[in-house]
Amino acid sequence: xxxxxxxxxxxxxxxxxxxxxxxxxxxxxxxxxxxxxxxxxxxxxxxxxxxxxxxxxxxxxxxxxxxxxxxxxxxxxxxxxxxxxxxxxxxxxxxxxxxxxxxxxxxxxxxxxxxxxxxxxxxxxxxxxxxxxxxxxxxxxxxxxxxxxxxxxxxxxxxxxxxxxxxxxxxxxxxxxxxxxxxxxxxxxxxxxxxxxxxxxxxxxxxxxxxxxxxxx
Amino acid sequence: xxxxxxxxxxxxxxxxxxxxxxxxxxxxxxxxxxxxxxxxxxxxxxxxxxxxxxxxxxxxxxxxxxxxxxxxxxxxxxxxxxxxxxxxxxxxxxxxxxxxxxxxxxxxxxxxxxxxxxxxxxxxxxxxxxxxxxxxxxxxxxxxxxxxxxxxxxxxxxxxxxxxxxxxxxxxxxxxxxxxxxxxxxxxxxxxxxxxxxxxxxxxxxxxxxxxxxxxx
DNA sequence: TGTAACGGAATGAACATTCATTCCTCTAAC
DNA sequence: GTTAGAGGAATGAATGTTCATTCCGTTACA
Numbered sequence: 001x002x003x004x005x006x007x008x009x010x011x012x013x014x015x016x017x018x019x020x021x022x023x024x025x026x027x028x029x030x031x032x033x034x035x036x037x038x039x040x041x042x043x044x045x046x047x048x049x050x051x052x053x054x055x056x057x058x059x060x061x062x063x064x065x066x067x068x069x070x071x072x073x074x075x076x077x078x079x080x081x082x083x084x085x086x087x088x089x090x091x092x093x094x095x096x097x098x099x100x101x102x103x104x105x106x107x108x109x110x111x112x113x114x115x116x117x118x119x120x121x122x123x124x125x126x127x128x129x130x131x132x133x134x135x136x137x138x139x140x141x142x143x144x145x146x147x148x149x150x151x152x153x154x155x156x157x158x159x160x161x162x163x164x165x166x167x168x169x170x171x172x173x174x175x176x177x178x179x180x181x182x183x184x185x186x187x188x189x190x191x192x193x194x195x196x197x198x199x200x201x202x203x204x205x206x207x208x209x210x211x212x213x214x215x216x217x
Numbered sequence: 218x219x220x221x222x223x224x225x226x227x228x229x230x231x232x233x234x235x236x237x238x239x240x241x242x243x244x245x246x247x248x249x250x251x252x253x254x255x256x257x258x259x260x261x262x263x264x265x266x267x268x269x270x271x272x273x274x275x276x277x278x279x280x281x282x283x284x285x286x287x288x289x290x291x292x293x294x295x296x297x298x299x300x301x302x303x304x305x306x307x308x309x310x311x312x313x314x315x316x317x318x319x320x321x322x323x324x325x326x327x328x329x330x331x332x333x334x335x336x337x338x339x340x341x342x343x344x345x346x347x348x349x350x351x352x353x354x355x356x357x358x359x360x361x362x363x364x365x366x367x368x369x370x371x372x373x374x375x376x377x378x379x380x381x382x383x384x385x386x387x388x389x390x391x392x393x394x395x396x397x398x399x400x401x402x403x404x405x406x407x408x409x410x411x412x413x414x415x416x417x418x419x420x421x422x423x424x425x426x427x428x429x430x431x432x433x434x
Numbered sequence: 435t436g437t438a439a440c441g442g443a444a445t446g447a448a449c450a451t452t453c454a455t456t457c458c459t460c461t462a463a464c
Numbered sequence: 465g466t467t468a469g470a471g472g473a474a475t476g477a478a479t480g481t482t483c484a485t486t487c488c489g490t491t492a493c494a
């Protein structure tokens with residue numbers, strides 16, 4: 001191949017020729033259209049069921065009732081698609097959980113609120129939650145997608161540290177405490193999904209009580 | 218689906234449950250040839266890094282310093298390979314964790330022992346632990362591989378129920394309590410791996426204390 | 435009638451698996 | 465002690481398949 005007078009300095013998995021072609025046929029702007037949403041919803045479901053590499057693009061097209069080529073009118077590549085989904089769902093999650101965070105409430109109240117909001121999100125969007133878990137640190141997530149995640153962790157870490165300073169939570173690495181709470185939450189959700197138990201039948205009050213006692217000083 | 222006639226009823230003792238578990242474990246390890254082990258070790262590492270579908274068989278061959286064809290002298294298919302690894306690691310884990318389970322110890326002692334053994338295994342075999350987590354309920358696991366998992370869960374469930382009957386653990390679905398403990402454990406491990414912190418630097422005593430307080434009545 | 439969106443067969447790359455060939459090791463005849 | 469050769473083990477290029485992506489004929493709408 002002739003060396004291109006390249007604007008393409010990065011080596012990506014996508015062929016250079018493909019990128020050059022697409023530069024002239026721009027991807028449709030992310031105005032939420034029905035087709036675009038259909039594709040994202042179908043892909044979300046399949047990625048949860050089979051994983052990223054286990055899902056074929058034509059399968060996504062089928063489930064979305066769309067031609068395979070149409071997907072590429074809305075997303076540059078399969079990788080861009082999974083990143084778009086990740087960012088959308090993570091942002092949805094972050095807003096629901098973190099917006100209007102009551103910075104001056106007691107630690108007990110803060111914890112209960114965070115837990116309730118997470119449960120609410122998960123009950124309403126089980127697939128989204130599993131998707132976010134599954135792709136939590138996947139290789140194909142780009143910098144921007146990781147940044148969305150990072151911002152939320154920063155807030156949590158701060159909340160935990162402050163509460164520790166007030167001796168309301170156990171001393172020790174905030175990372176361990178957060179790992180316990182988030183991990184346990186995921187553990188409950190996964191144990192339900194394994195046996196097809198609806199998430200709204202879980203005793204979330206019990207779960208919240210358990211986890212508060214796990215971390216309180 | 219035909220449920221197999223379980224030997225474990227609510228009247229079984231924990232000692233009996235442990236015995237049933239032990240009887241189901243194969244006595245001798247499969248004949249371990251050097252090549253076969255090289256392949257399994259290489260595949261384990263790659264499956265952890267890239268996932269099952271994300272790993273190409275020739276990549277496994279390369280890392281194992283073996284011809285691609287050689288893999289098929291030892292395993293029928295890529296799927297058979299991942300199942301062999303799963304069974305080997307799960308069995309290793311199960312033996313280390315549940316062998317000689319002290320059925321008559323106090324619940325507190327039982328919990329501490331189980332937790333310590335899990336931590337020990339994970340520190341010694343971080344990749345194995347992550348692999349088992351990752352493939353926990355994957356589509357390509359066959360019936361036998363799932364059965365290995367199932368037997369261990371049965372023992373745990375029984376231990377939890379008995380302790381609940383004695384009012385030493387919180388009342389509620391054993392599934393929720395186990396989900397919390399296992400999930401939290403995974404959460405800690407994952408939080409370490411994210412930042413490349415060695416697992417033996419974790420404050421496991423703190424973690425154990427947290428989780429005991431989560432589930433104790 | 436012209437234009438943008440769409441569908442899905444076509445394309446080429448990458449993959450899992452196979453198989454004709456080579457390599458190794460052990461045996462036994464000299 | 466050397467060597468011929470038999471047979472199992474190993475190899476990696478070849479094979480057929482599957483996949484992400486492209487491309488162009490069709491459709492919908494102005």
